[in-house]
Amino acid sequence: xxxxxxxxxxxxxxxxxxxxxxxxxxxxxxxxxxxxxxxxxxxxxxxxxxxxxxxxxxxxxxxxxxxxxxxxxxxxxxxxxxxxxxxxxxxxxxxxxxxxxxxxxxxxxxxxxxxxxxxxxxxxxxxxxxxxxxxxxxxxxxxxxxxxxxxxxxxxxxxxxxxxxxxxxxxxxxxxxxxxxxxxxxxxxxxxxxxxxxxxxxxxxxxxxxxxxxxxxxxxxxxxxxxxxxxxxxxxxxxxxxxxxxxxxxxxxxxxxxxxxxxxxx
Ligand SMILES: NC(=O)c1ccc[n+]([C@@H]2O[C@H](COP(=O)([O-])OP(=O)(O)OC[C@H]3O[C@@H](n4cnc5c(N)ncnc54)[C@H](O)[C@@H]3O)[C@@H](O)[C@H]2O)c1
Numbered sequence: 653x654x655x656x657x658x659x660x661x662x663x664x665x666x667x668x669x670x671x672x673x674x675x676x677x678x679x680x681x682x683x684x685x686x687x688x689x690x691x692x693x694x695x696x697x698x699x700x701x702x703x704x705x706x707x708x709x710x711x712x713x714x715x716x717x718x719x720x721x722x723x724x725x726x727x728x729x730x731x732x733x734x735x736x737x738x739x740x741x742x743x744x745x746x747x748x749x750x751x752x753x754x755x756x757x758x759x760x761x762x763x764x765x766x767x768x769x770x771x772x773x774x775x776x777x778x779x780x781x782x783x784x785x786x787x788x789x790x791x792x793x794x795x796x797x798x799x800x801x802x803x804x805x806x807x808x809x810x811x812x813x814x815x816x817x818x819x820x821x822x823x824x825x826x827x828x829x830x831x832x833x834x835x836x837x838x839x840x841x842x843x844x845x846x847x848x849x850x851x852x853x854x855x856x857x858x859x860x861x862x863x864x865x866x867x868x869x870x871x872x873x874x875x876x877x878x879x880x881x882x883x884x885x886x887x888x889x890x891x892x893x894x895x896x897x898x899x900x901x902x903x904x905x906x907x908x909x910x911x912x913x914x915x916x917x918x
Contacts, residue, residue: 654896657683657719657743659734661694661707664807665725665748668885670698670705673723678893682719685710687730713737721746721892727809728752732759739763744898746891747771748884751810761903768898772906773814775887779861780906782876783822786863789874790826793865797843798823798831801850803860811851815861820847823863858883 656673660666661684673681674695684694685708695703708716710730714737722738723746724731731749736759738745745764750773752760760771774780790798802816812835820833824847832846859878864871878884887906894909907913 653680654678654892655680655682655720656892657681657685657717657722658694659685659710659713659722659724659730660726660749662686662689662692662697663725665881665884665888667698668881669723669725669888670694670703671700672885672889673892674698674700674703676889679889681705683708683717685713685734687711710734714740717741717743719743721896723747723888723892724749728756732756735760735763735769739766739769742767744895745769745771746888746895748773748775748888750814764903765901767901768895768904769902770891770895770904770906770909772887772891773818774859774884775891775906776876776878776883777887777906777910778876778878778883779815780887780910780912782861782874783818784912785874786819787822787826789863789865789872790823793867793872794827795867797864797866798847799850799864799866800847801852801862801864803852803854803857805856805858806854808853811853812849813851813859813861815859816849816851819861819863820849823847 656679658666658669673679684705687710689707690709692707693702694705717737721744724734725748728751744767800816800819802813824831834846834848862875864873891909
């Protein structure tokens, strides 16, 4: 059994991870952390009844963390502290939190030099395949206008989504030219070579991303829709089991977990 701790255990993704870890025969929930709901039973919060694991105060994770893998779905500021604690205690990491700034990314890179760390803005298998399809499409649409829009629930804090930014960067990398990434448009703005990323927020939309390749007389649209957060949780469970067996410290992605990186290039 892989001994797993969850940070953000009272949140939307954290509660689902608690449920998945408990229901999986290969994983055991040993600790659950948050900065709210401290003292409550993690299973009760997750809607599966008492499991005997109480929510611990994440502000003390440095002293109390004791697991083999830590899975984090929190906030950028919180995640950085949790990641530091895990790397100090030699606990392997699976990080789903999004919205890190450059400074925070550097700290994570440093921590990952000590422990194997899977970091991805999207754990769903569908989105990871979607990135591959976008990469392929970009090769054939070099002269087309390219735009991205994403829709998420009203509670999402960061914008645009980490997934949308990754789509933009995948395209930029293929095109090998300086396509500026912009966020929305207002006023006089004749189209240049930019890739615009638009973020729509509202209701309970779990997550939707569309890339448009627009030419004269046609357009290709590629869309991914997450129907439920279970798509992310299932991917995160794969990452937990994968990282547990990794010995070499470093920053990994779902390309590694899903075996995409080893596939032969055409
Ligand atoms: N990578 C993915 O596939 C994926 C999927 C969904 C959401 N996300 C990201 O995961 C993060 C969380 O999303 P959510 O919808 O669960 O948010 P949420 O607001 O429902 O949950 C976040 C939880 O983290 C807690 N928290 C805040 N600071 C903390 C700290 N220092 N230590 C421990 N807990 C702390 C909050 O109290 C809250 O309970 C966001 O950044 C979101 O964009 C990633």
